[in-house]
Amino acid sequence: MTEPKQRLLSLDFFRGLTVAAMILVNNPGSWGHIYAPLEHAEWNGCTPTDLIFPFFLWIVGVSIAFAMGNSKKDPANHSKVILKAVKRGVILYLLGFFLAIFGKLMAVIMDGKSLLEAFQTVRILGVLQRIGIVFIISSIIFLKCSTKTIFRVFIAILAIYWALMTFVPVPGVGYPNLEKETNLAAWIDRGILTEAHTWASSKTWDPEGVLSTLPAVGTCLFGILVGVWMRRKDVDHPTKVAWLFTIGIASVILGLLWDLQFPINKALWTSSYVLYAGGLAAVGLALCYWLIDVQGYKKITTPFVVYGVNAITVFFLAGLMPRLLNFIKISNADGSKTPLLEKFYSTCYTPFFSPINASLVWAISYVLGFYVLLYFMYKRNIIIKV
Structure with missing residues (x-):
């Protein structure tokens, strides 16, 4: 008889909270008017917004431990599970690639631009692409390594990446450094991805680039290690919570020291970012686990659980919608045309709020709008699995 999969309501809640936050920071009314905590750090440092993506990858790791924990015990079934994981990862990558090229394809259809040019300048990597690669x-x-080996791989990844970034001279520069344009990761991105396929805002490097995918795997492995511990049935709830808080705080301290x-x-x-963000994620899950799964405060969970059970679906749709609506133009009195979203924002938001508050209220409205859709799906048990 197959052992049923364990499921943590607190994990669904934490995932949903993370995705809702991701949508909030990705969809301001105006990129020129954003409260500081809702922006990324200029370079070094960490804002609350900088924690969202690593939290999600860390949660992916915890989820892997819960979803594949039983399959790990049956080596004969590993090939089937790996094939399924590869399929899922490829789908995630293709969804991200579709978002990256969607605007260019619409320009081909509506403005007659070159299809070849669309593919020549599309960004190859991105958020969903990184999630897919890291997941695989x-x-x-x-599946293939013991818990001790996973821990050793995690430590090795952090150490190797640190050594590469701080000791390997960058070709063309002559010395190792951590500056935007001249660090080793940027050099590799330009060499492998080429400047035409990197992040559009930089042209010379990518925040979801090739080399930095290595420590992103480390973030996921951190989550896996926590998930393995949380699945243990020989450990009581208070011990699990205490352990999570302890490892989380210790990791934060180590990250700050590094x-x-x-x-x-x-x-x-x-x-250092892997340890710092992963430690905060562990503290966050510990708090959610204690309140929701142990103390039973479950009534507060619904708004974010509905986000958590369809996390990838809502992230994809939230990215697709503005790209689609920006191609719908509204005619103005002077004969010019304005994108539908821009027109709606300038008519319904900016006249009633200060610029920065209008931008925030728009983002909140966006999150609430998707909540209505997700709640409808949740009540009808519609879960779209990628």
Whole structure:
């Protein structure tokens, strides 16, 4: 008889909270008017917004431990599970690639632009692409390695990435450094992705680039290690909570200490950043687990659980909608045309709020609008699994 999969309501809640926050910070009314905590750090350092993506990858790791824990015990079934993980990871990558190229394809259809040019300048990597790649690699490591080996791989990843970034001279520069344009990760991105396929805002490097995917795998492995502990049935709830708080706080302290030599930096996904963000994620899950799964405060969970059970679906739709609506133009009195979203924002938001508050209220409205859709799906048990 197959052992039923364990499920943590607190994990669904934490995932939903993270995705809702991701949508909030990704969809301000105006990119020129954003409250500081809702912006990324300029380079080194960490704002609340910089914690959202690593939290999600860390949660992916915890989820892997819960979803594949039973399959790990049956080596004969590993090939089937890995194939399923690869399929899921590829779908995630393709969804991200579709978002990246969607605007260019619409320009081909509506403005007659070159299809070849659309593919020549599309960004190859991105958020969903990184999730897909990290998911595949981490799933294989989880299935094929013991817990001790996973921990050793995690430590090795952090150490190797630190050594590469701080000791390897950058070709063309002559010395190792952690600056935007001249660090080793940026050099690799330009060499492998080429400037035409990197993040559009930089043209010379990518915050979800090739080399920085290595420590992103570390973030996921951190989550896997926590998930393995949380699945244990020989440990009581208070011990699990105490352990989570302890490892979380210890990791934060280690991250802050490492920051003195290898700065916390989301764009580079530095090893100190992995420890710092992963530690805060562990503290966050510990708090959610204690309140929801142990103390039974479950009535407060619904608004974010509805986000958590359809996390990838809502993230994809939230990215697709503005891209689609921006191609719908509204005619103005002077004969010019304005994108539908811009027209709606300038008519319904900016006249009633200060610029920065109008931007925030728009983002909140966006999150609430998707909540209505997700709640409808949740009540009808519609869960779209990628």
